[in-house]
Amino acid sequence: MAISAPSYPEKPPALELRFSATPVQAVVSLCCLAILVFVAWKLLNWAVFSAVFGTSGGPAACKAAAGACWSVITARWRIILFGLYPYDEQWRSALACLTVVVITVLSCMPTFWTGRRIATVWVVGATLYYGLMKGGILGLPRVGEEAWGGLALTLFIFVATCLIGFPLALCLCLLRRSKLPWISRTTGLIIDTVRSLPLISILFTFAVVLPFALPQWLQGDKLYRVMLGSALFFSAYQAEIIRGGMQGVPAGQEEAALALGLSYRQRIGHILLPQAMRNALPATINQFVISFKETSLVIIVGLFEILASGNAAYGTGEWTFAYVEVYAFIAFIYFVFVFSLSRYGAYLERRTSIGPR
Amino acid sequence: MQALYVGTLGAIVISGALIARQNLAAQGITSGFDFLFKSTGWDVNFSLLPSSANDPYWWFFVIGIANTLFLGSFGLFFATVVGTIIGLARTSSNLMAQLLGRAYVDFFRNIPLILQVFFWYAVITHLPTPRNAQEFLGATLTNRGFYVPALNVGAWPLAAAVLAAIGAIVAPLWLGRTAYLDRPVGERRTFQLLALAAGLALVLLFLLVGRAPNAPMLDIPTLQGLNLRGGLRVSSEFSALVIAIAIYGGAYIGEIVRGGFKAVGRGQLEAAQSLGLAPLKIFVLVRLPLALRAMLPILANQYVWLIKATTMGIAVGFSDFFMIVALAINHSGQTLEAIGILMAGFLTINLSLAAIFNRINKAIALKGNQLRG
Numbered sequence: 001m002a003i004s005a006p007s008y009p010e011k012p013p014a015l016e017l018r019f020s021a022t023p024v025q026a027v028v029s030l031c032c033l034a035i036l037v038f039v040a041w042k043l044l045n046w047a048v049f050s051a052v053f054g055t056s057g058g059p060a061a062c063k064a065a066a067g068a069c070w071s072v073i074t075a076r077w078r079i080i081l082f083g084l085y086p087y088d089e090q091w092r093s094a095l096a097c098l099t100v101v102v103i104t105v106l107s108c109m110p111t112f113w114t115g116r117r118i119a120t121v122w123v124v125g126a127t128l129y130y131g132l133m134k135g136g137i138l139g140l141p142r143v144g145e146e147a148w149g150g151l152a153l154t155l156f157i158f159v160a161t162c163l164i165g166f167p168l169a170l171c172l173c174l175l176r177r178s179k180l181p182w183i184s185r186t187t188g189l190i191i192d193t194v195r196s197l198p199l200i201s202i203l204f205t206f207a208v209v210l211p212f213a214l215p216q217w218l219q220g221d222k223l224y225r226v227m228l229g230s231a232l233f234f235s236a237y238q239a240e241i242i243r244g245g246m247q248g249v250p251a252g253q254e255e256a257a258l259a260l261g262l263s264y265r266q267r268i269g270h271i272l273l274p275q276a277m278r279n280a281l282p283a284t285i286n287q288f289v290i291s292f293k294e295t296s297l298v299i300i301v302g303l304f305e306i307l308a309s310g311n312a313a314y315g316t317g318e319w320t321f322a323y324v325e326v327y328a329f330i331a332f333i334y335f336v337f338v339f340s341l342s343r344y345g346a347y348l349e350r351r352t353s354i355g356p357r
Numbered sequence: 358m359q360a361l362y363v364g365t366l367g368a369i370v371i372s373g374a375l376i377a378r379q380n381l382a383a384q385g386i387t388s389g390f391d392f393l394f395k396s397t398g399w400d401v402n403f404s405l406l407p408s409s410a411n412d413p414y415w416w417f418f419v420i421g422i423a424n425t426l427f428l429g430s431f432g433l434f435f436a437t438v439v440g441t442i443i444g445l446a447r448t449s450s451n452l453m454a455q456l457l458g459r460a461y462v463d464f465f466r467n468i469p470l471i472l473q474v475f476f477w478y479a480v481i482t483h484l485p486t487p488r489n490a491q492e493f494l495g496a497t498l499t500n501r502g503f504y505v506p507a508l509n510v511g512a513w514p515l516a517a518a519v520l521a522a523i524g525a526i527v528a529p530l531w532l533g534r535t536a537y538l539d540r541p542v543g544e545r546r547t548f549q550l551l552a553l554a555a556g557l558a559l560v561l562l563f564l565l566v567g568r569a570p571n572a573p574m575l576d577i578p579t580l581q582g583l584n585l586r587g588g589l590r591v592s593s594e595f596s597a598l599v600i601a602i603a604i605y606g607g608a609y610i611g612e613i614v615r616g617g618f619k620a621v622g623r624g625q626l627e628a629a630q631s632l633g634l635a636p637l638k639i640f641v642l643v644r645l646p647l648a649l650r651a652m653l654p655i656l657a658n659q660y661v662w663l664i665k666a667t668t669m670g671i672a673v674g675f676s677d678f679f680m681i682v683a684l685a686i687n688h689s690g691q692t693l694e695a696i697g698i699l700m701a702g703f704l705t706i707n708l709s710l711a712a713i714f715n716r717i718n719k720a721i722a723l724k725g726n727q728l729r730g
Binding site for chain 2 (some may be wrong): 025028029030032033035036084121153175180181182183186193196197198199200201202204205208212213215270293294296297300307311321323324327328334335338339342
């Protein structure tokens with residue numbers, strides 16, 4: 001009696017295989033599709049089709065409508081973006097925000113990826129930002145830090161965190177790799193302590209506690225202390241990332257450099273760091289993305305950044321019901337920045353993983 | 358050189374502490390840890406443990422740590438559930454499920470956690486009042502928090518029942534692995550079932566013994582006058598934090614789960630298929646254990662991060678450890694001491710979490726060399 005082999009089904013086309021190869025697959029696909037369509041329709045309907053845009057009707061027109069009330073943004077966008085900055089000078093704040101965007105875009109271009117060029121871009125950009133915001137030169141009226149707010153302040157804290165934090169991270173990393181045991185151990189202890197604490201507690205310490213421990217002439221404005229705290233936190237994480245990158249450089253490289261008689265500075269600057277930074281690039285971008293999101297925490301110590309100004313924009317009087325729209329607007333701003341940065345990081349990761357290492 | 362470096366750092370720290378002592382003394386605040394035994398004079402809005410304004414500071418710190426751990430464990434649990442679902446969706450062979458998982462991760466990962474905390478808190482505080490609230494599976498969502506049905510059981514029997522329930526899950530797993538039991542693995546099924554049954558029986562026993570007399574087992578919240586009576590009230594702050602941490606952390610854990618499944622070698626799966634295992638068995642016996650091993654170390658990092666994220670409770674007024682420390686600094690002026698306690702607390706939590714995970718990692722690590730690929 002012959003036993004016939006089971007006949008193999010013909011291979012279905014790719015899309016069919018992945019969409020409805022088996023009945024279970026088809027059901028799962030349909031359910032997911034239904035969820036996607038439902039959510040997309042609900043969102044679109046809320047945000048566009050039955051939403052109110054203009055300010056002509058005021059809050060009353062919004063309450064009657066079923067959808068989103070974008071009138072609150074039209075009415076309050078200046079508070080959300082610029083905070084308490086003087087009304088007539090807000091173009092400066094806008095220009096300053098643009099500067100930050102430009103230096104971020106510039107530092108994403110491979111042309112600027114040498115130590116000197118990227119440092120120039122950031123130092124020039126930060127000086128330009130500071131001059132625009134603070135004023136007092138070239139006939140611009142002076143605006144104190146207490147009046148800075150909104151998106152401009154968020155970006156400022158981000159730029160300052162990177163600008164102070166990155167060199168600090170390099171120092172910490174080199175100190176931790178030092179051959180002298182006491183130096184590497186103390187630095188290691190500092191890095192690990194900072195990393196195990198929540199960022200909020202570090203910001204709080206720098207904003208509220210540090211003034212007790214500093215002499216009067218060293219205290220400075222709360223904004224600058226908070227920036228220092230945030231930079232310290234950033235550098236502790238970034239130092240570990242760079243150290244990881246350095247460990248990825250083959251030991252023979254450093255030995256060869258030693259054999260050539262290069263000095264410590266030349267070994268680090270010309271051989272180790274360039275290769276280490278290439279290894280550490282994806283993780284570094286990721287760290288920048290995280291620290292951009294975490295600038296939102298300075299609201300805890302009472303700085304008037306974009307989230308705080310958003311709370312102020314809906315928190316007063318007539319617009320209290322429109323909190324969803326304000327949060328959606330702020331979330332959108334964060335999303336644009338963070339999403340494009342992280343997509344760029346993913347692109348870099350793909351690009352570097354193909355090329356030779 | 359070394360002496361100079363360490364000396365400079367030490368000098369900065371010591372001079373800072375001296376100046377702080379001087380400044381505080383000028384305000385009439387003495388340094389030292391005596392304040393721990395004074396009563397606080399203020400109360401917290403959320404506490405698992407009994408608290409009153411007369412309790413000393415050290416008890417409030419204990420309450421804070423308990424609250425942080427409580428919030429953390431709920432947040433981690435739900436984040437893990439969400440993350441597992443998202444991660445599985447992203448690794449599934451189904452195109453639509455992949456798309457859904459990816460949309461979720463891209464959306465929630467790119468919005469700061471604190472914004473999400475504020476958002477959910479605003480949503481909850483704008484819910485209808487208890488009078489107009491909708492009932493949903495016995496639970497009621499109101500602007501004063503969520504009212505859920507509760508068991509009519511005293512605190513201690515309930516804690517004992519929870520412990521027994523954990524035992525009912527852990528004991529069979531332990532029996533399956535331990536070397537103390539002198540039986541081959543295949544014959545351990547009976548012991549495992551017995552342990553499970555014993556654990557469940559203990560749970561029932563504790564619940565029945567600890568039941569409040571003359572009351573139904575399940576206490577369902579009902580409307581009385583302007584407010585809801587009965588049941589358990591989950592405060593708005595707590596639920597906002599748990600929802601935000603679960604959704605945001607879920608997006609990150611989803612990526613970790615995906616990475617774990619991607620790290621499982623193709624050869625392992627093909628070997629399992631060629632042995633003729635059913636798809637479900639391949640998943641349970643081969644893919645899941647291997648993926649778990651790959652993701653555990655990264656998961657431990659993420660858990661430490663999420664525990665630290667509970668400090669955002671201060672944004673909405675949940676009295677976690679950090680908020681209680683901040684309040685203590687405001688009220689007592691013992692700045693340096695309180696910051697020291699904060700550091701010690703978080704170091705302890707993080708180090709013990711790391712130690713637990715290292716232990717698990719070592720226990721489940723594959724012994725010997727594996728051929729991967």
